[in-house]
Amino acid sequence: MTAHAFWDRTAPKYARKPIADPAAYEEKLSRVRALLRPSDRLLEIGCGTGGTALRLAPSVAQLVATDASSAMIAIAQAKLGPDAPTNVAFHQAEATDGVAGGPFDAVCAFSLLHLVDDLPGALDAIRRQVKPGGLFLSKTVCVKDANFLIRAAVPALVAIGVAPPVSALSAGALTDRIEAAGFEIEDTAYLGANRLSPFIVARRPAV
């Protein structure tokens, strides 16, 4: 099964799934908000069903959120009712695509980078979409840092269509890739009890 087919099929279930660790999720949102300015234009890639974009939108001037899955984007767009923030737009796009309206003051990608099949291409696209001096924020699973049982189970879960194809990166390898794409790492933190998904703050140098 392709990644697109997996995420299109998974979208309705993903939309109903409760957040695994609400306290850690709120801490992530707080950390992101603390790094943003009200005048900022923010791009979120791999936005899923749009919940995070809708929570962050009141903290910025404009938010564009994209996802490769048309089913995910359809669910996100259906949330843009009369009570939704009016500064959000959802579009279908690959992580490697340029997005109209860029470059942005900040780009974020949550639970995404371990899923893209062309990580250097995605990071290059992200760097091009961040203004010089702007931020890239990531929190994603580093499967290589998991214990042996989890690492052994992942290929089997992928093979039976229960999990999407993933890259088994360590946190160290992921930060190396982000730096190789032209960013400087400013902070790496683990939120809540999770020790597999570092919250990474990276900056594109101003010059």
Ligand SMILES: C[S@@+](CC[C@H](N)C(=O)[O-])C[C@H]1O[C@@H](n2cnc3c(N)ncnc32)[C@H](O)[C@@H]1O
């Ligand atoms: C685990 S979900 C995370 C969704 C959301 N960011 C969150 O934190 O809840 C991964 C999302 O990445 C999207 N995705 C997977 N591969 C992608 C790619 N190559 N380009 C863009 N989006 C992708 C999927 O469609 C899915 O919505």
